[in-house]
Amino acid sequence: MSKLVQVAVAILIRPNGEYLLASRPQGKGWAGWWEFPGGKIESGESPAHALIREAQEELGITPTQIQPWIKRRYDYPATHDAEAKTVLLHFFFVSAWQGELQAREGQQLAWQHPRQLNVSPVLPANAPIMQALSLPPVYAISNVQEMGETAFLQALRQQLDLGLQLIQIREPNLGQDALAQLSEKVLALCTAYDCRCLLNGSPELATQLGYQGVHLNSQRLMAMLTKPENLLTGASCHDLEQLQKAQHLQLDCALLSPVLPTASHPGANNLGWEKFADLLSGLEIPVYGLGGMRPEHLPQALASGARGIAMQRACW
Numbered sequence: 001m002s003k004l005v006q007v008a009v010a011i012l013i014r015p016n017g018e019y020l021l022a023s024r025p026q027g028k029g030w031a032g033w034w035e036f037p038g039g040k041i042e043s044g045e046s047p048a049h050a051l052i053r054e055a056q057e058e059l060g061i062t063p064t065q066i067q068p069w070i071k072r073r074y075d076y077p078a079t080h081d082a083e084a085k086t087v088l089l090h091f092f093f094v095s096a097w098q099g100e101l102q103a104r105e106g107q108q109l110a111w112q113h114p115r116q117l118n119v120s121p122v123l124p125a126n127a128p129i130m131q132a133l134s135l136p137p138v139y140a141i142s143n144v145q146e147m148g149e150t151a152f153l154q155a156l157r158q159q160l161d162l163g164l165q166l167i168q169i170r171e172p173n174l175g176q177d178a179l180a181q182l183s184e185k186v187l188a189l190c191t192a193y194d195c196r197c198l199l200n201g202s203p204e205l206a207t208q209l210g211y212q213g214v215h216l217n218s219q220r221l222m223a224m225l226t227k228p229e230n231l232l233t234g235a236s237c238h239d240l241e242q243l244q245k246a247q248h249l250q251l252d253c254a255l256l257s258p259v260l261p262t263a264s265h266p267g268a269n270n271l272g273w274e275k276f277a278d279l280l281s282g283l284e285i286p287v288y289g290l291g292g293m294r295p296e297h298l299p300q301a302l303a304s305g306a307r308g309i310a311m312q313r314a315c316w
Ligand SMILES: Nc1nc2c([nH]c(=O)n2[C@@H]2O[C@H](COP(=O)(O)OP(=O)(O)OP(=O)(O)O)[C@@H](O)[C@H]2O)c(=O)[nH]1
Pocket: 005, 007, 008, 009, 028, 030, 035, 036, 037, 038, 039, 040, 041, 054, 074, 087, 089, 123, 125, 126
């Protein structure tokens, strides 16, 4: 059996969403492959402490704002330059630090746009992490039905100005023509801001109306045999079976709900954070918490292994 190596991993994030990758230096296993800065947790050391020590050793900086994210286990096979091992990676977001970045171990450093990597190859254990990072932490869901179109479009413009990058149009009570008209306005606005839009509906309608993506309700999800082509695809999930189906189809993301009680379903049987985290452990596709979410819940969602939070009311 290969040994288990515990590793602290730093995802340094700039305010514009870019994150830092480093190349593994010559002389180490998997030399030349790209990874996040970090390294082995020493015995008696906490993951957070190891993270700070590694950032100092490798980059000459001291993280001042850290947020533990997911843990991920991965079995590395033996290769020409490394022995077989199993790693348990403790990922952290690092959003502030002291000091100037330096490559102190001869590694190359590269800031990456989350939607467009320009270095490769990245360590294989990190593939689902890169996938998750390509989506933003905040996912908005439309609410024209309660707000009215004018107020909604105004609020949308405000959120786009503040950096919104992902939205689902979910208006089950609009007729076809009204939905087409709303979609045209929303898509024109979002395209100008490079915000991606998913239609809650069928893949055919999403394509026909010009959306980049589609969001499947759980019924559509369970009936789907393959991922819709050329569409960013998400799905609503409420249990492990649905999450596994979304993962099996290799969907881009899933919404898991209800995490907390909501205004529309105050008495519904919500999951709570513990069950939410349980359902996500071991899953590889990005998942958003939905149901009663407010901006202040984001750290809890991340710490539970989610990519972020989805909000229908609280974000407008
Ligand atoms: N730093 C880092 N390590 C990762 C990532 N993904 C991943 O699978 N690993 C694995 O975790 C282990 C980290 O070990 P390391 O070689 O960086 O350890 P270290 O900095 O303490 O250096 P050392 O070799 O001098 O002990 C390696 O097996 C590496 O392949 C990642 O994104 N960042």
